[in-house]
Amino acid sequence: MPLERWMWRSYLRAAIIPLLVIELSFLAIYWASSVIVYHQNVYAMTAVARRQMAYVAHQEGHIIATDLDGFAHATAFFKQQTLAALDTDHVPSAAVKERFGPGPKGSYQSLYDNGTTASFYANITPVGQREIQKVWNLSRLDPIMPGIAKSDPRIAGIYLNTPYGYSLVYPYIDASRQIPPDTDVTKYNFFYEADAAHNPTRKQVWTDAYLDPAGQSWIVSVIDPVWREGKLEGVVGIDVSLKTIVRELRNLRLPWNGFAMLVSREGAIIAMPPKAESYLNLRELTDYSYTHAVTGDTFKPAEYNIYRREDMRGLAAAMKRAPSGLAELKLAQGPHLASFSTIAGPDWKLVVIAPEAEIFADAEATRTRLYTIGSLMALALLGFYAIFFVILLRRAQAMSTFVAAPVEEVSRMLEGIGKGRYEQTFGGSAIAEINDLGNHLVQTGEALGAANRTIMEQESVVSEALDRQQRLNARLLSFVRLVSHEVRTPLAIIDSSIQVISRKAEAMTPEGLRERAGRMRNAVKRMSNMLSNLVDGMTTLNEFHEGGAREREDVVDLVGNACRDSEAGPRLKLDLPPRGAIHEDALVLRAIVVRMLRAAALASSSDSTIDVGVTIGEAEASIAVSFEGPSLANADFSSLEQKNFDREAFLKVPEDQVNLFTAGGIAHDMGGEFSVSVQGSRVTATARMPVTMAETHE
Amino acid sequence: MKPRILCVEDEDELRCDLTDELREANYDVVEASTGEVALESLLQQDFALLICDLQMPGISGRELLQRLQREGDRYANLPRIVLTAFDDMPLRQDLAALGVGKVLVKPVDYDELLDEVARQLAGRA
Numbered sequence: 001m002p003l004e005r006w007m008w009r010s011y012l013r014a015a016i017i018p019l020l021v022i023e024l025s026f027l028a029i030y031w032a033s034s035v036i037v038y039h040q041n042v043y044a045m046t047a048v049a050r051r052q053m054a055y056v057a058h059q060e061g062h063i064i065a066t067d068l069d070g071f072a073h074a075t076a077f078f079k080q081q082t083l084a085a086l087d088t089d090h091v092p093s094a095a096v097k098e099r100f101g102p103g104p105k106g107s108y109q110s111l112y113d114n115g116t117t118a119s120f121y122a123n124i125t126p127v128g129q130r131e132i133q134k135v136w137n138l139s140r141l142d143p144i145m146p147g148i149a150k151s152d153p154r155i156a157g158i159y160l161n162t163p164y165g166y167s168l169v170y171p172y173i174d175a176s177r178q179i180p181p182d183t184d185v186t187k188y189n190f191f192y193e194a195d196a197a198h199n200p201t202r203k204q205v206w207t208d209a210y211l212d213p214a215g216q217s218w219i220v221s222v223i224d225p226v227w228r229e230g231k232l233e234g235v236v237g238i239d240v241s242l243k244t245i246v247r248e249l250r251n252l253r254l255p256w257n258g259f260a261m262l263v264s265r266e267g268a269i270i271a272m273p274p275k276a277e278s279y280l281n282l283r284e285l286t287d288y289s290y291t292h293a294v295t296g297d298t299f300k301p302a303e304y305n306i307y308r309r310e311d312m313r314g315l316a317a318a319m320k321r322a323p324s325g326l327a328e329l330k331l332a333q334g335p336h337l338a339s340f341s342t343i344a345g346p347d348w349k350l351v352v353i354a355p356e357a358e359i360f361a362d363a364e365a366t367r368t369r370l371y372t373i374g375s376l377m378a379l380a381l382l383g384f385y386a387i388f389f390v391i392l393l394r395r396a397q398a399m400s401t402f403v404a405a406p407v408e409e410v411s412r413m414l415e416g417i418g419k420g421r422y423e424q425t426f427g428g429s430a431i432a433e434i435n436d437l438g439n440h441l442v443q444t445g446e447a448l449g450a451a452n453r454t455i456m457e458q459e460s461v462v463s464e465a466l467d468r469q470q471r472l473n474a475r476l477l478s479f480v481r482l483v484s485h486e487v488r489t490p491l492a493i494i495d496s497s498i499q500v501i502s503r504k505a506e507a508m509t510p511e512g513l514r515e516r517a518g519r520m521r522n523a524v525k526r527m528s529n530m531l532s533n534l535v536d537g538m539t540t541l542n543e544f545h546e547g548g549a550r551e552r553e554d555v556v557d558l559v560g561n562a563c564r565d566s567e568a569g570p571r572l573k574l575d576l577p578p579r580g581a582i583h584e585d586a587l588v589l590r591a592i593v594v595r596m597l598r599a600a601a602l603a604s605s606s607d608s609t610i611d612v613g614v615t616i617g618e619a620e621a622s623i624a625v626s627f628e629g630p631s632l633a634n635a636d637f638s639s640l641e642q643k644n645f646d647r648e649a650f651l652k653v654p655e656d657q658v659n660l661f662t663a664g665g666i667a668h669d670m671g672g673e674f675s676v677s678v679q680g681s682r683v684t685a686t687a688r689m690p691v692t693m694a695e696t697h698e
Numbered sequence: 699m700k701p702r703i704l705c706v707e708d709e710d711e712l713r714c715d716l717t718d719e720l721r722e723a724n725y726d727v728v729e730a731s732t733g734e735v736a737l738e739s740l741l742q743q744d745f746a747l748l749i750c751d752l753q754m755p756g757i758s759g760r761e762l763l764q765r766l767q768r769e770g771d772r773y774a775n776l777p778r779i780v781l782t783a784f785d786d787m788p789l790r791q792d793l794a795a796l797g798v799g800k801v802l803v804k805p806v807d808y809d810e811l812l813d814e815v816a817r818q819l820a821g822r823a
Contacts, residue, residue: 499808
């Protein structure tokens with residue numbers, strides 16, 4: 001993994017991820033807190049809203065009840081005036097009498113409007129003197145009824161209906177046109193809801209909303225039965241237009257953008273403001289086009305009854321259970337909270353409905369604010385971390401470069417050391433550990449280099465020793481093979497002679513036998529000489545074999561020591577230069593010098609002098625041994641070099657010459673030269689060997 | 699007609715005894731003290747058998763055998779017996795490759811030699 005990526009991951013693990021986790025934890029806590037606060041707010045506001053809604057329904061219901069109570073009082077007053085008018089006969093003025101006369105199809109009615117009431121008998125009742133007298137008696141209500149109606153502009157009308165077909169109405173209506181002559185008012189709700197069957201307690205009754213047959217559009221009425229001497233004389237009533245009620249509802253000051261509606265005992269929506277229309281998908285019935293006479297009860301359709309509406313089931317159930325209360329509604333516009341209270345008197349319900357969205361608007365606004373703040377915090381956090389990431393990424397890049405450069409340099413150094421470039425340099429690093437590593441690596445490289453050089457030197461020494469050993473082994477093998485061959489040849493001669501003698505002894509002459517014996521002796525002598533040379537050769541090989549590691553030695557010291565140990569020591573006359581020439585293999589040089597000295601000792605007379613001289617050249621030391629050797633005067637040293645390489649010839653070298661041949665062989669094998677010169681009886685053997693100069697001589 | 703044998707040996711005394719034994723065994727023997735002399739004799743005469751030493755000055759016995767081998771069919775039917783002071787398996791394999799029918803190690807038993815000569819000549823016939 002590259003260093004940059006590793007550092008980046010380390011940053012992520014060590015700094016960014018923990019920070020991010022902490023920040024996200026805080027954010028999560030914030031969000032959780034916001035949610036909890038929101039729900040607590042909703043919970044608290046729900047309680048407040050429910051109380052407020054209940055209070056509003058109750059309060060506004062009370063206000064409406066108070067308003068309606070005025071209509072009830074007016075009705076009660078009108079009832080008392082009616083009873084009073086019925087108690088005593090009355091003779092009206094001529095003008096009153098004159099306005100009352102027969103109508104169409106047997107009805108009897110007021111003929112024109114004099115600014116007061118309209119009255120008529122339907123043709124279901126024969127009109128006699130008694131009926132006329134009632135008209136006259138009740139005519140005393142003519143000035144009262146307008147007074148009552150005008151006392152409150154919300155009063156749409158005031159009337160008296162009797163079970164025997166007589167009706168007295170204000171404001172004036174054209175009965176012949178608006179009311180069928182055979183109308184039976186007892187079949188209308190504004191009458192029968194107050195009769196004995198429907199109202200046994202004979203109290204005032206508020207009707208549901210209905211279509212006024214007298215042309216006052218959709219209205220509600222407060223009606224009151226007029227009982228006299230145990231007989232229902234009639235039903236008085238005051239009409240209140242739905243427009244008026246709706247206006248009242250619209251004027252209610254309701255919280256949370258709510259709306260209110262009035263619901264009858266049977267669940268019918270008596271009145272509702274325009275706002276409720278869209279919520280309930282209804283249209284309020286306030287006006288009516290009277291293209292023809294209304295001949296019966298006309299109530300609002302079933303969809304105006306909340307007991308029959310699916311979306312109002314909860315509210316309906318609550319309203320049936322208790323006079324006041326709360327209910328939650330699921331309208332098309334969303335969840336709503338409804339409260340209701342019973343209006344004393346008409347026993348209606350005032351229902352106040354408010355959307356929960358409005359109720360919880362503050363809580364929702366608070367939640368929205370918290371959400372916005374949270375979102376901004378998250379955004380800020382995101383931005384912060386984006387910047388933090390970029391900064392850390394750049395920092396990681398910079399630090400990786402800062403660290404990687406010396407590390408790569410260390411790597412290159414290691415590679416170089418691995419490839420044998422032990423002398424390394426390190427540019428240094430500001431990081432102490434890497435700096436120490438680099439410097440230690442430099443030192444290690446130097447130590448390895450030194451060790452390697454030592455090993456190489458040792459290897460060289462070992463290799464040379466091995467080479468030498470191999471050469472010696474090969475020479476030994478060659479020697480053994482040669483000896484085997486050379487010994488077999490004289491043996492073959494001897495054996496041949498023995499076979500000849502064995503086969504032909506009887507036929508051989510003494511001279512022939514002596515000749516055979518001479519042959520055999522010569523062969524034995526040949527074998528003896530060969531064995532001597534063999535011993536010398538084997539000795540030399542053994543010396544090399546046991547010589548061990550190569551040792552350097554000053555040539556002058558070596559020659560001096562060899563002379564000191566020589567059997568001819570007293571006869572030696574040395575001519576040695578200053579020390580300073582070093583031969584790399586003291587064993588070899590000693591073997592050469594020893595053999596030269598031995599040859600001189602053997603070949604010279606015991607009283608003669610042997611001269612030993614050393615001459616140091618530029619890269620060569622010349623060692624010369626000169627002596628009087630009469631036995632060698634006729635020796636053939638001209639082919640010395642060839643004989644040195646010809647082992648067979650070497651074995652045939654005479655005994656008194658073998659040391660010189662051995663010395664020459666060794667010298668040649670070890671890269672030197674060897675020569676023997678003979679002048680008269682004076683023999684001079686010279687070995688020239690490569691040397692290196694000691695530092696003091698450089 | 700006596701079979702003619704070329705006997706190549708650099709040791710004079712040994713060569714004399716060898717030729718004496720062969721002649722007494724009724725063979726026609728031509729002597730050669732060196733490889734060069736042997737080659738000259740081979741060019742001049744036909745032989746029924748070649749007996750030669752290996753270790754000789756000048757042209758060695760092995761080189762002589764190699765030259766005969768290079769002549770191809772001319773000496774293909776010439777039986778060859780080698781007398782040598784060396785004795786090892788690589789040498790015997792080397793000599794067998796050069797057409798040598800028998801290797802006798804010095805010192806040589808003359809009875810054995812004569813038996814082998816007779817066997818080689820019989821095989822040639």
